[in-house]
Amino acid sequence: MLFIVSGRDKPAGIGARLEFRARHRAHYASLGDDLVLAGPYLGADGEPIGSMIVIRAVDQQAADKFARADPYWTEGVFESLDVSRWDWFMKRPDALLS
Template sequence: MLFIVSGRDKPGGLADRLQFRPQHRAYYAALEDDLVLAGPYLDAAGEPVGSMIVMRASDQQAAERYARADPYWTEGVFASLDVSRWDWFMKRPEDLTS
């Protein structure tokens, strides 16, 4: 199953985001093929203010557990975190398994 992990940074959190970025990226890179895509939300100035990750997990609970162990969540970079099951409907790669 596919899940969207959507985290929004706390206000003024850029310094914390940059501090924990290597750990955050390594954490999701460890998913290997179960990481489908990822990238930051940007504000009007082009600065990162959150993250969107599409990942594969066996169920909602597994996706929630994984997302809530992300360093951006555990270290307080994110003010909010949402995990939603998702179906890639349009322009889905033919070889994508969910």
Template sequence: MLFALLCDDKPGALALRKDTRAAHLDYLASLGEGLAFAGPFLNEAGDPVGSMVVVEAESEEAARAIAANDPYAKAGLFAAVSVRRWNWALKNPKA
């Protein structure tokens, strides 16, 4: 099952995001085929203010564990994280 991890950064946390970015990207790469895609949400100035990560997981609990183990989450970057089951209906390369 696919799950979308929708993450909102805490206000004023851009420096923390930048400092933790390399570890975050390494973590996402370590998910291998379990990572469908990922990228940041941007504000009007083009600065990242959150993340959307879509992962393959056996359950919502497993997807929540993936979210919790992200270095961004461990560093306290996020103000809120929502985990939602998601269906890739259009332009799914695996369909």
């Protein structure tokens, strides 16, 4: 199953984001092929203000547990975090059909 992990930074959070970026990226890189895609939300000035990550997990509980272990959440970079099951309907790569 696919899940969208959507986190929004606290206001003026760029310093904390940069401080914990390497740990955040390593956390998601540890998923290997279960990391589908990832990238930051950008503000009007082009600076990161959050993250959207698509992961594969066995169920909602597993996706929630993994997302809430993200250093951006545990270290307080994110003000909010949402994990939603998602169906990639259009332009889905064939590799995700299995």
